Amino acid sequence: MTDASLEEIPTDECYRLLATQEIGRLGVNAEHHPLIFPVNFALDGTTIVIRTRAGTKLAAAEHANVTFEVDEIDRRTRSGWSVLVRGQAEEVGGEHRADLVARTHATGVEPWAPGDAGHWLRLIPHDVTGRRIVPGELPPAVDPRAYL
């Protein structure tokens, strides 16, 4: 039996893993706390696109340092991976070129939560890191010494 190990995930693999998910967690500083909001997202290249309504998330994210976390956890094998993006968020609006607005809308991200999600945020990564817990090798179901 070997122990579990912790591996760093290379950048390319981080982006590939990001693309396997449709829910991530946006981290923004607001109300004196590092708030964490699960959100639907889509990718435009390496840019994370989020739709939201007016509110805490949007006000706190605009032109601020934000983070975006995705993970996948396997309770059975006590393993999993997580990817953390650090970046800047900005709302896409009238000041942007029409092609950027069109590309943003073309991601087609559709929030599950009902309500008016009329605001589109782009989160431009400036750093991405990831870690994976690789499960240890479990002992064989039959002890080979039983045959000795």
Next chain:
Amino acid sequence: MTDASLEEIPTDECYRLLATQEIGRLGVNAEHHPLIFPVNFALDGTTIVIRTRAGTKLAAAEHANVTFEVDEIDRRTRSGWSVLVRGQAEEVGGEHRADLVARTHATGVEPWAPGDAGHWLRLIPHDVTGRRIVPGELPPAVDPRAYL
């Protein structure tokens, strides 16, 4: 067919949901960003107990405003819930009463990640909020008008 709806989760139910999970996401302010770290946890009453090694998480969490998020997402029905705890974290050590240290250790929280997780953090909630997306009613599999 009805649309999905968004419900606030009462405090009692938030704590009940917290207890159904063994991985949550700790939010701490560090390195000019609201960093998000998935961690194993256990509960001592309503206090969240985390074990960690020395490093960014521990240094940033100690006596600081932190958050702790748990969620459960169902991609098939495009629904889920999330609970966000706001609180203060403190490392449990020599300055604490022996019974508090004993209760903290008795939670038996065991990190999946390998390495020296010799530091125990208690996160004392001062606020907990939760939201649930209730899926809309799907259209019946057979259109009843087919029988008219």
